[in-house]
Every structure is written in C-alpha cells, then in structure tokens.
Amino acid sequence: MSYPIIICEDDPTQLKRLRTLIENYLLFHNNFFQLDLSVITPNEVLEYLKSSAPSHGTYILDIDLQADINGIDLAEQIREFDINGNIIFTTTHDEMAPTTLKRKVAAIGFIEKDQSIESYRDELYGTLTYIEKLTTKSPEAKQHFTFEVGNQLFNFDQDEVFSIESSSVPHQLVFTSKTGQYEFYGKLKELEKQYTFLFQLSRSCLINVSNVRQIDFPSRSVLLKNGTTKKFSIGKAAKLKRTINAL
Template sequence: MNIFILEDNLYQKERLLATIKDILKEENLTCRHLEAYSKASNLLDNIKERGSHQLFFFDIEIKDEARKGLEVASELRQVDPNAVIVFITTHSEFAPISFKYKVAAYDFIDKALDPEDFKEQVRDCILYTSSLSGGIQSEVAYFDYKSSKAQIKVPLHDILYFETSQTAHKLILRTKTERLEFYAKISDVEQMSDKFYQCHRSFLINLDNISRIDKSSQLVYFDNGETCLVSRLKMKTLLTKWENNIS
C-alpha cells in the first residue's frame, strides 16, 4: 500500500500525516510510501505506480494552484481507474459536484470533525485500501507484480504488451491508456498469466487483446493500431495459441 497526500495547509498536512502513522502502527500495516505534497504538479510527477493499492487524500481547495483537488483527482482517475481517492475538506457541499468530475471518490472527510471521528474515518479508508491490496476485490483479473523495486497492479484486460526497455533490466508495460516502466525479467512476467506469450525476444503480448496477425510482415496488431514484432520461429506457436484463446 502507498499513501499520498495533497494538502497546502501545513497544520492540516502534519495532522493527517500523524493520524495515518498512528493508524498504521495500531493496525500493524505496512506502507511502502507515505508522502505529502502541497503542489499538484509535484504529486503527479512522483506517482510511479498504478492500482488499488494506491490511496490518495486530496484537499479540494489548494491555494495558488491552477489545478484544484477535484481537477487533480479527475486527472489521476483517467490514468488510474483503480486508485482509492478520498477528499479531506471543509467544503462538504462539493460532494455532489464531484460526480461531474467522474472521480468516484471513496469518501469525503470533514476537517472540522472531532479528532476521534476524524481518525476513524481515515482508518476506514486505510483498512479498505489494505483489503484491496490483499486481494479482497471484484472478479476482475489483475496483473499484480511486486518486487523490492516496483509494485504494479493493473487489470489484465487493459494490458496490450510488454517490451524490453533501453534501460537494462527494465520492461515497458503498454496498456490501453498508459505506459509504465519497471524493473523485471520478461521471462518472469510471462509465467504470471497463460494469456501472456513471448512472441519475440523484445515483446511479450496479451493474447486477449490481439486484433489480427500479419504473417507476411510478422506483426501482431492491437485495436489501437500499435504493433509488435513476431519472431519467425514463434509465428506458428503464436497462431495456435491465439486460435485456441479465441475458441
């Protein structure tokens, strides 16, 4: 689980940080990253992972910022449909407005609550996110990769392919909406789903998202127009796997 805070008021930021740390200790929960920002751009620039293990606490009103909390949350939601978003605010009247931004916030927490009630609402958000990280989730299948250097959790049906990066020991994950880069071996990732097939030394594809295969050009096509190379020696096996997957 990773927790991020966007709050420009120093007192409120320190209060929320202290509350979260207390809860993590009381519940014996591990948080890989706990970070607080006062500027939206800094927060967005430092989000390296996607998935339901990501918990965000946003203040709706950020002074001297072009992007307010609702706009930042909307921007985040477009690239991470599974993150848990919570608003900490003195403006409860903004709750209905959030639907316009299609944020799907898990909760709105009033800063004016007494300390115990405030803490219990924050606790509920943390425990909820922790339960998702532990796999208590919907029937949607996920690619859930964890290592000492990375944690990535994205819906399997969103993945198009993986490719080797120019950076040694790194892979690039291409989904329908984004590009993620992380440390991993392509052979290890292939073992994580029977939907994955390494069709080339540089490419690992998701059989579910292939739109067509061109044998003459040795290319795999996806619905968004992207392509991957197919090794001549792997074309026959790929065609068999794809046909079996469709049937």
C-alpha cells in the first residue's frame, strides 16, 4: 500500500514549490508514498481527515498559516485522527521549535524555509526517506489490555482481545477475549484513545482489527476469529477498509 502525503501551506508560491518537490520525489518512491492533498487552509485538511480516515500519513505543515489556527494547532488535531501520522513543520520561525515539544505533537522534522532550494530539497527528501525506513523497519510494539474488577487487576496480550461492547448495565463494558468474557466499568471513547489497536465499529462496540476474519461490506458485518459477528455503520466502512489494509 501507499501512505498519504498531505501538505498545508498558506502561501501559493511556496505551496507550488513544495508540491513540485514532492512530485519529483515520488517519481522514485511512488510505491510507498502518494500525494493525497496540497491545500492552503487548515480546514481543508480537517475535512480530508474526516472523510478519508488516513493512517500513517505524512503531514507537511507551515507553522504560520494565517488562519484561525496555526500549524501546531492543526498538528494537535491531526493526532486525534491519525495517531501514527508523521508531522513535518516548515517555517521561517525557527524559534517555534521548542513550542512543538511543549505541545507534544511529536514532529519528526522541522525544515527552515530561509535556505537555498537545494538545501531545502535535500532536508525534505532526507526526512521523507527517514520516515520510509522508520515505517518499514520498525514494527509497532504490541500493547497489553488491562482493567480492574473490584480488587482484581486483569492483564491481556493484545492478540487475546476480540471486542469491548456496552453492557445492559449502565457504565459497564463487556470484554471478550480468547479465554472468555469479563465485565468492568469504563468508557469506550477513552479506551479507543488509549489502545491504538482498537477500532470503533459502532457507538457501542470496539474491536481488535488484528482478530478480524472477514468483512462483508454489503451487509456491514465483521466476522471475528472467535466466530462472533459484529455490525458496523455505513459511515465506518471506508475507515475500516483503510485500517485493515494498513495491517
């Protein structure tokens, strides 16, 4: 699969230059990256995130966007949609670099515009090459799923998790694993943010996408490896497909 590149630069001249550099880079790396979006306003990026649900995207953002939000604000919102995204800042304000650390947006690159086109190009290409190596050679560490029931603490390997659903008891969740079912108090939205391997299939159900056996898009149903079937809403279809393809 190819991973998306998204550019947000408010200066049309700078945007055109950056887009040209990326297109030239893709002539030799189009099997890994694809240029999905190059826009002037941050709102266009947010609309793209909502409609496309990208995973492991590379976001090249100008810090000073001359809009309601700046590049750092935009990066924080990108993290809500694409937690594994790679963020590259381009700016003439190099003094803003410490702010990106304080805001915890985990930028992978910080490229100054005030340098020769050759230096700018080399730094950009070097960062993209680094992202490619990082993505292909560094497997994502597996998480453990933990919860408490009374005075007991339960700890499960990621591969043991099948689903977490809302219970008929208010504020309780039903956790299904390879060894059985458990009920505990919690919130699905908080668990989705905490555990990156969980996918929100519907308002009442999270699943471990690694344990999906089959997806039937016409009937909007997912068959898990334990033989259970879960339904998903039509609005989740595109994101579910992208998430499965990214595994």
